[in-house]
Each structure stands twice: as structure tokens, then as C-alpha cells.
Amino acid sequence: MNAIDKYNARADNVDSLLCIGLDSDLARLPKAFLNHETPQLAFNRHIIDATAEYAAAFKFNIAFYEVNGAAGWRQLAQSLEYLRQHHPDALTICDAKRGDIGNTSAAYARSIFIELGFDAVTLNPFLGRDALQPFLDYSGKGCIILCRTSNPGAAEIQDLKVAGRPLWQLVAEKVAREWNDQRNCMLVVSATNPDEMAQIRALTGDMTFLVPGIGAQGGDIEAVLKTGLNSAGRGLIINSSRGIIFADDPAGAAAALRAAINEHRP
Amino acid sequence: MNAIDKYNARADNVDSLLCIGLDSDLARLPKAFLNHETPQLAFNRHIIDATAEYAAAFKFNIAFYEVNGAAGWRQLAQSLEYLRQHHPDALTICDAKRGDIGNTSAAYARSIFIELGFDAVTLNPFLGRDALQPFLDYSGKGCIILCRTSNPGAAEIQDLKVAGRPLWQLVAEKVAREWNDQRNCMLVVSATNPDEMAQIRALTGDMTFLVPGIGAQGGDIEAVLKTGLNSAGRGLIINSSRGIIFADDPAGAAAALRAAINEHRP
Secondary structure (H helix, E strand, O other): OOHHHHHHHHHHHOOOOEEEEEOOOHHHOOHHHHOOOOHHHHHHHHHHHHHHHHOOEEEEEOHHHHOOHHHHHHHHHHHHHHHHHHOOOOEEEEEEEEOOOHHHHHHHHHHHHHHOOOOEEEEOHHHOHHHHHHHHOOOOOEEEEEEEOOOOOOHHHHOOEEOOEEHHHHHHHHHHHHHOOOOOEEEEEOOOOHHHHHHHHHHHOOOOEEEOOEHHHOEOHHHHHHHHOOOOOOOEEEEEOHHHHOOOOHHHHHHHHHHHHHOOOO | OOHHHHHHHHHHHOOOOEEEEEOOOHHHOOHHHHOOOOHHHHHHHHHHHHHHHHOOEEEEEOHHHHOOHHHHHHHHHHHHHHHHHHOOOOEEEEEEEEOOOHHHHHHHHHHHHHHOOOOEEEEOHHHOHHHHHHHHOOOOOEEEEEEEOOOOOOHHHHOOEEOOEEHHHHHHHHHHHHHOOOOOEEEEEOOOOHHHHHHHHHHHOOOOEEEOOEHHHOEOHHHHHHHHOOOOOOOEEEEEOHHHHOOOOHHHHHHHHHHHHHOOOO
8 A cells, every 4th residue: 555545544534634734843842841851752642642533634844853863763763653653644745855865765765654654745956856766766656746845935935937837837747648557646835826836736637735834835725625625535735733742732732623624624 | 153164174184174073874784883782873983084184064963863762863963963062163064954843843953952062953944934943043053054965856846937947056055145144154056066056156156065975876976066166265164974984995995085176276
């Protein structure tokens, strides 16, 4: 079962398109966790225990672990291991936005897919397909390629017109038509612009999108669902990070977001 | 003294534009180092000791450390610390090709510039300037932005025509004219196409380029120097990784490459 099939099965099992982003920034952890020897691991276990029944996927943002050096790296690996043990059918995403030349990409791919054991990774298309090939060659793993990101300045490069069309459209087409021969590609598509979501859906058939930008970044759930669902009523991995993990009641926040998403599913 | 000034001073001190890439892949280390408890650190110390007199900069490729987990991360930090202690004036570059949204980029910037303590980092422009701003705000540090990379498929995205001009030209202009207000930007410009090197030099004045692609990747030293030197006779950080560190005689390889470069300097 490849990463996309794994996600779809889990999405059906827990009736959810929700991904919880474990952006477990040490500086923002509740004080109760700071006394632990491994505070990020303790916090992640708490969040996973509280929210897993509402989540089809979990996304780990590498930045918030590596900033704590070897100790952070170890807690990333241990958190992932805990998740795999307790919820082996949940999709695990490494948000690392990698993109490098061949032998370096091969090392990153081994690090993320094999040593850490993630199901999927986010990737940057700027270096072209050959740079991502070491990732694409893992046919059972998911390659989630940046298409339209949710930061305020995303347009600066991604909206540049190439033969009259924005660069993000070309990336969407290239991934769907050329880079996806192992059927393991997905795209990052921001929640913040429903028109673009609709166009990318039209260009890519039933491809699955990882969707950042809900909540704090202003994306509207109803618009995302209306424009983004694929023909199977899935095709979206809707991420929320800080809005859930730093909520007073993470379980309640996750349950509420799952419900808000499901309200607009067929 | 910012990172670019630091590089220039070191380049003059050791009469060199050479950067040595510590792509210290565990699988390729000489057997003698594999018995060490910290083989990557032992190897790096050996390479640093042997080659520093010929090198203006050292570049650490994160992939080859993080693939070994927390132990690799620790050896990366220790290798950098060793370099700082013994050759504090050598420029240290983290080859990480980062690019992410704001709060994530802030964590990466703190990780690389403060926790690890690198002088400079490689960055990916695909998310736009605001994504790189947390790096750019460290005015004493160097931000080396991908413009034209050296992988065979670099053209796929970077050569796309925007208003009749390749994307790499727009990236070069944006960085030189808009992103560089702290005077701490540099560019990655491949050695493999001298015509493009000449055009990027013309677009960016005396900006400093990190130049991959010499040697194994086919770049020609004379052509790089003829097209890439800036008006001060520097402006190039010419990287060689495997060709030096895995040579039978790393000191000899570094000395020879420095000499081959200097032959074409004014």
C-alpha cells in the first residue's frame, strides 16, 4: 500500500481529512512539559493521544526539532516511533521542503524515508525533476511537491507568468503529467486562494493536495472543500498546526475542525 | 564584519577562492575512520587539518550528517566547532537549501546561524522573499540564494521563460536589487555554463557567487574565472567536495585546485 492509499484508508477509518501539524516549538510548549527530560517528545505524545481519533495524518515540521540539535533530532525520531506504534495506519509526513542535487537528495531521501521512516515528505521543485528523482524512486512513499504555498509573499516567484500562465500552473502540470509515473506524487496547495485551488484540481485530476493555510493564515474551510475535493470525495490533507496543538483543549480543537471539514463533504 | 567581508579577508590571507565541501558520507569514508566512535568528526578533522591552508571556506552539506540521526547531527556541530577553533577566519557555509514560511524559517535561521553558528547558508527562492526574511534579517550572516544550479535537470524550472527571459535571470535581479538591502546576499551559480555566469555577473555587479560544478560535474575553471570574477578579482567561492575529500591525497588535491584557480586570477 503506498502513501496515498494509506492516507485514503485512514481518512475513511476515522472519517477525517485532518492533518495535525506537530510544530512543537520548545518556546511555545505549555510549562508542564518543560520539566521533562524530553519535552518535545512528552508534548507530542500528549497531543497524539488527545487528537489521533480525529486525525488522518500527522505532519512533523523538522525546523522545530533540529533547532534543538541532536536532542531535538532524537525526539523527532522518538515521536514518530510513538505514533507508528500507537496509530500505525495514520499517514506520517515530514515537512522538510527538500530539494538538492542527486547524491545529496539520495541522502535526504534515505534519512527521511528509511532512517526516520516517514511515509511522505514535502519537496521543492526549483531544481527540477532530476533533483527529486531519488525521492520519487521510492514508489511506496509520498512526494508532496510545493505548488502554491500559503505565505504572504508566495506570489513573488510562484505567480511569475510563463507563456502567459503562472509558474504554479506549470508546476502542477509537470508533476501531474511527467513526475508522477510512480503514482506517488502529491502537491502543496494553499487554502488561501480558492480560485487557484480549483484550477489546480482541474489540471491534476484526482491528485491529493496537502493544504496549509486554514485558520491562522486565513483559509476558508468551505471554499477549500468546494474547490478542492476530488471525485472520490477526498484528495485533501488539510493541515492545522498551532491552532490545534497550542489550543487550551487540543482534542476539542481537533474534533471541531474535523467536524467543520466534514460538514462540507458529500 | 559580515560574512562576505570575512570571506574576502580570508581569501586574501590564504590567497585562495577555494571552498572545500565536507560531504562526509559515512558510506564513502576511508576504512581507517570507521573504527572511531565519531567517524565523521574524525574524518572532518583530518580533512580540515590537511587542507585548511588552501581553503578560504568550508561547506557542510547537512544531508550527509542528518542521515545518521542524532549522532550525525552532533558530529556536524562538533566538526564546525573544531573548524572555528582552529581556523576562525575561514568562512563556514551550511548547505541546507532552506526555504519555508515565516515562523518555520525563523526556526531554521536560529538553528543554522545561532545554535550551530554557521556564517552563511544556502537558500531556495521558490517561496519568495518573505519566506527568507528571517535569514536576511541576520545582517552579519550570509544568505546564498539558489539562482542557477549545477544538476543536469536544472533547466527544467530555472530556464522557464518569464517575459522572454529565463527564471534564473529574474532571481538574480530580484536578489541583487530587492532582497539585498542588508548587503548580505550571495547567489549559487553553477560552473557548468560560462555564458550564464557572465550574464549573472553583469546583472549583479560585484555580488559573490558560490560556484558548484567544478570537476566531477564538468565545470571548466578557466571559463569560470574569466566570466565570474568581480571587479575586486574575487566574487567567487569555488566549491569542490568529493574531488578533494575522497582524493588519495586531499592536501595535494586542494593545493592543486587552488593553484589551478589562481592561474587565472589577475
